Amino acid sequence: MKFSEEELRQIALNAINELGEKASPELVKKIVAKAVDESQENVDLPKSETKVGFDRAILTSFGLDRPGVVAKITNLLFEANCSLQDISQKIMGDFYTIIMIVDLSSGKYQMKELDEKLQEIANEMNIKIFLQHENIFRQMHRI
Amino acid sequence: MNYEFDEILSTIKMTEIEHFDIRTVTLGISLLDCYDRNLDVAKQKVYDKIYKYGKNHVKYAKEVEDRYGISIANKRISITPISIPFAGLNRYEFIEMAKVLDKVAEDIGIDYLAGFSALVQKGFTNGDRELIEAIPIALSQTKRLCSSINIGTTKAGINMDAVNKVADLVKKTAELTKEQDSIGCAKFVVFMNAVEDNPFVAGAFHGVSEPEVVLNVGISGPGVVLDAIKSAGNVDLQTLSDVIKKTIFKITRAGELIGREVAEKHGIPFGIVDVSLAPTPAEGDSIADILKAMGVEDVGAPGTTAALAMLNDAVKKAGMMASNSVGGLSGAFIPVSEDQGMIAAVQKGNLSLEKLEAMTSVCSVGLDMIAIPGDTPASTIAGIIADEAAIGMVNDKTTAVRLIPAWGKKVGDVVDYGGLLGLAPIMEVRTISSQGFVSRGGKIPAPKRSLTN
Incomplete structure (x- = not known):
């Protein structure tokens, strides 16, 4: 080039x-x-x-509330050496929603690999997990 | 938390449920330095240059897709209108050049390469004439090459000699590709006021004032707009316009982000975001459905043009606010074959060619992907092109015509190309003649509004 x-x-x-x-x-x-x-x-x-320094992702998960959801996800993030910068959780009846801000810059996986591993958990626990780069949210919702 | 809960959910809804995708990332490459008096050397130069810049195009786009989880539907390349750097070629040499372009597109792994084009709004160079002769054969002998001719501008008027030539070209292309339902015509667009940075194929080309190489992005998202309108419920039109604008704003911002990232990976300048609502044959990805959600019973009902005008205006306003680099066509596309809702409206007899023509005067492109009977005379096609060009000329906007006079087909038949090109029902064309007018030739002078200085 x-x-x-x-x-x-x-x-x-x-x-x-x-x-x-x-x-x-x-x-x-x-x-x-x-x-x-x-x-x-x-x-x-x-x-x-x-x-790399800007690599933050937003992890969203929801589904039927059951023990161990947060543990499973955070355990994977720990294994991946990603730091958790913020977390918020809501319980609505039988359902939960979790939003996490994850710093991927020191992690050992790229977005795609991490997402694949998260989808394994999602299938196993029968919940939804979405992992998206923070930049998208910043572009869409902040001027 | 930096983001509100519902902001996060709205973004996830867009990408996961409403098919928000980037329609195309198009790499524009200048071929101005590729001329050589030895044709073989010129061909090699063209191949090498496109290959050099384009070989990682698909790979980089995929990497950005993975990083953001937003899919990029098409990766394409546009080139300098071929008749400009290669004005000295004859028709046979242009056909050889077409094959080189087809080959390099295949080697890079992209589906379309556009810019086998000429700009003849004020008249023909010898190269333009030869190219126009070569286009039907080139389109019938290549798979990935797209072509366009600009026959007029608001500043220059309409070159009716070119309109007549193009009408013949369309007929000939239809004949040469009759075995495949005249598919060659789907790869050819005739333009009025063509823009130099349009990323959407088949009409894309890399204008002469563009940089050496540039990356343009075309966003889409009829599904997202449709859902927003549906969930807004029964509100008045100002509020509805606001709903559309807010949605388009978000997808434009995301589109620009993706475009800039792909450009950065290439190490080349980012050009423009084309904020267009482009439908696909997929369910829910339809402009017709948006118009229906806005309140008309079906596309073609009185009120359709007004609804489309409002939609198009909201798209432009939101796009302008969201990005400094809005360009290309930026509006709503209304191709027939690529939109389930449009196809249905034509098949039910609700949408005629004349109503479509009226709609094109308020939206971004023109008569797009419309199949007409194979026995339609060239003079009638020239008449349709001239009408559409006149709308563009007087309103100082881009209009285009992509007609498919499907060989051997009649009203009631369909041509089915599959994939993105979709399925086109043959539309009725009036049989009264345009011959006397179009065969006068010459030029339609530029309108009063061309004198703006």
């Missing part, structure tokens, strides 16, 4: 020089593509790291 035509040409020329006699159009193409790929990986890494 960051390469100009000039730079690409330079990479190709270097490749041709290195290969010497063996240089063929396919080989050179492969080497240039590889160089571009590698540089892309390098470019992308620091970006995702800088984002």
Whole structure:
């Protein structure tokens, strides 16, 4: 992405020089593509790291109230090394709702993996769990 | 807690129940630097450039989907109108170029690439003429390529010679793709006042004043608006407008967030959010249902145009407030084949082509995805395009026509493309002739409102 035509040409020329006699159009193409790929990986890494500090998610759960719901969820968050920043709970008749704000920045899972694990609990306990990134809520409800 | 309980619930309801999704993230790529006097080199340049920028497009979009749990329905690419950088090609060379574009779209893993286009509102370059000849063949020999022609602007008037050429082009495309219910026509749009940053295919292209590469996002969400209107109950129209605005505001904000994240992953500038209500053939994802929820018995009933005007206006106002980068078409789309409610209204005989035309004067696009009898003469198609273009010209807005003169089909038949393109009942077209008017050729002069300086 960051390469100009000039730079690409330079990479190709270097490749041709290195290969010497063996240089063929396919080989050179492969080497240039590889160089571009590698540089892309390098470019992308620091970006995702800088984002990590903002990774908070909102976890919402509701269903039929039964013992152990909070324990199951928080236990998973503990295993995942995610810190719980806020929690609120309401009981309405037989039903409960829980909303948690979870900090994922130090966690060992990405959103998707954590969500998959949460869905396992949801299926097992027959409850609903939603995990969504905080940014969505901030965008939608705060100006 | 930073967020209220019902705020959180409303967001979850939108994404989990009401099918809120991002309709498209479209990567715009400039091909202005890809010309070469050797065609093979030019083809390679085009392939390489699109591949270079586009190869991670689907991957990045998926990552953002996973992070936010909001699905992105389509990942697409738009390019500089091909007749501009490649004005020197002849029709056969354009067809070869079309195949390269189709190939690179396939290799990247996207379903459509748009911009096999020309802007001829004031006249043709030699390249434009050759391209127009090449389009029917190119569309019949490719799968993922979409094409458009802009035949007029409020500033320039309507190029009727181009309208006539386009009408022939549509007929020819229908014939060349007759084996597949004239599907080629579903990939071709004729525009009045085309916009340069529209992310929605088939009419997307990357305008000449756009940056090297840019990411535009098209949001959607008829289901969300429908539910909001339904739960508002029997309120007066001002209150209803407010309900629509609040809903659109939220989805625009979310859409912009998603677009910016995808752009950031690419490391390219973010362009615009197109705040459009775009239906899909899925149940509950229908503009017709919104109009019905607003109170008309069916689409086509008197009052439909007023309801649509109000809906469209609320969408624009909320979008404008929600984001600094609103662009594209931004309004409600009323394609027939892609909207269950519209299809039903046509099949019940409640919605005619003329009523649809009236509706397009207050909404964002035009006569979209409308199948008409295969024996409709080119002059009648030219007449329909000219009418629609006149609405756009006088009202200083974009209008478009995507007609499918389905080969061998008559009123009462249907063409079924499946997927996003949906099912189109053949609509009746008046058989009185437009020949005498359209065949005069030349140009319809620009209207009074073009002189704004």
